[in-house]
Amino acid sequence: MTRVLIVDDSPTETHVLRTMLEKYGYQVSVAVNGEEGMRMAKELAPDVILMDIVMPGVNGFQATRKLSKDPATSAIPIVMISTKDQDTDRIWAMRQGAKDYITKPVTEEELLAKIKSALAG
Secondary structure: OOEEEEEOOOHHHHHHHHHHHHHOOOEEEEEOOHHHHHHHHHHHOOOEEEEOOOOOOOOHHHHHHHHHHOOOOOOOOEEEEEOOOOHHHHHHHHHHOOOEEEEOOOOHHHHHHHHHHHHHO
């Protein structure tokens, strides 16, 4: 069973993503901010992380940068999911260590394809 960690401060977004993923047999955990996401990534060692960008405290860019530089979590692929749809946001996300980028609202097909791609390397 593929383990997914969703890091997003929006209860609505996490519910939508969790519902989509659990329907396909993914095991889903949720962190409500970047700090909790970094801690849970180390504790749970998920197969993939879905990371929002705009969150209070440690934002998604900062959390992604820290996770991708930490030897304990650097092998976990991170897919950024955000309402930010500018090319500069995508480029910056990749520079921080993200494997892919999805713009909200997310479609089920795109979400599953991006996770599969991230897991494939």
